[in-house]
Amino acid sequence: MNSKLEKIEKNTATLEIEVSEEQFEKGVQKAYKKNAGRFNIPGFRKGKAPRVIIERHYGEGIFYEDAINEVCPEAYQQAVEQHGLQPVDRPEIDIVQIEKHKPFIFKAVVTVKPEVTLGDYKGIRVEKKEYPVTDEDVDKELESMRDSNARMVTVEDRPAKKDDMVIIDYKGFVGEEQFDGGTAENQVLVLGSGQFIEGFEDQLIGAKAGDSIEVNVTFPEDYQAEHLAGKDALFQVDVKEVKEKELPDLDDEFAKDVSEFDTLDELKADIRTKLEERAAHRAKHETEDEVIKKVTELSEIDIPEVMIEKQIDAMVRDFEIQLMYQGIKLDDYLTYIKQSMEDFRAGLEDGATERVRTQLTLEKISKVEGITETEEELNKEIEELAKRYKQEDMEKFKKSLGEDELNYMKESIIIRKTIDFLVENALAQ
DSSP, rough: OOOEEEEETEEEEEEEEEEOOOHHHHHHHHHHHHHHHOOTTTTSSSOOOOOHHHHHHOTTTHHHHHHHHHHHHHHHHHHHHTTOOBBOOOEEEEEEEEETTTTEEEEEEEEEEEEEOOOOGOOOOOOOOOOOOOOOHHHHHHHHHHHHOOEEEEESSSSOOTOEEEEEEEEEEEETTTEEEEEEEEEETTTTOOOOOOOTTTGGTTTOOOOEEEEEEEEOOOOSTTTTTTTTEEEEEEEEEEEEEEEEEEHHHHHHSSSSOHHHHHHHHHHHHHHHHHHHHHHHHHHHHHHHHHHHHTOOOOOOHHHHHHHHHHHHHHHHHHHHHTTTHHHHHHHTTTTTTHHHHHEEEEHHHHHHHHHHHHHHHHHHHOOOHHHHHHHHHHHHHHHHOOOOOHHHHHHSSSHHHHHHHHHHHHHHHHHHHHHHHHOOO
């Protein structure tokens, strides 16, 4: 196999690749053996006709298409490696020469990774983010735990107020007609939750158990039930019960009930530790994001459209998986938000472009700085993955990993180390 790189222009490389006559003949022979059974030639049992007879009946090029599919991928891959190209899309193949007793020649036009011109990435400076945890933060978390463990108790000696829970029956009318979906019994509603249409809950404040109230509201113009959008409605509401939230006492017994700790002080110490870990994680990621953003903004890259489209594809797949976990189909979601797939993808374009730009910038910096993974780091990554999948035999698990998976792990390690390098440099004073 011989090849030459004709040109690289606007992230597009053109290769001319020559496959020897002998190699192409092997491909034709493989194509014959694969397809011989398809041909019925008079005087021969099906699949037993010699190749020369089949070619005489159907033309000498009858097996060329399959032969091309046989030899092109390997020849193309060798040419790509020979010229150190990094394709980001499938090539467009154009046949230059295909004749008996001559080399097979084809051209491959392929989009490659763009050249990245880095700015002064070592010259950026950022302030380290810090989020100290205060006593008020701990108290707020405790109050949230109290609220989560509160119980609702019936009240009979006062009217309903904000944050109370009411049990109601109601019927809804537009004009004198009762409308579909506007009726319920034993409906649980927390006043001030915003669960119902605007104005509904406010008009129940001050009501007592046993009261019957008329509630007047206007449906929003963009209300999802189009037959009600923008219309005035009246609800006849019967208040059956009013309940208030009763918070547990904040003491050692509370700590025992909601945690593995015996005292409130131990619970508070644990809350502080977790809040500090969360704050440190937030500070770390915000610092990294600021550094990455500044470094990326300094880079000059002409990003091929195909890379952006592939990133959008990945983002759509990820979002679709998230929806699946919630039992929602992407098509149904798009119908609900009244958006076409084309518009949905267009909304992802800026984010996809930024992701590709960031990835290319970090890859370039890692090469310039000679940042790579060590065998120890890769083994640690594999060990963590094995634990996640509950695989006890590390060596067996390592052998089961494909080349693509190992390369992804290596790239992930290199990118993390590159980010650490950039942050350390940016924080240095």
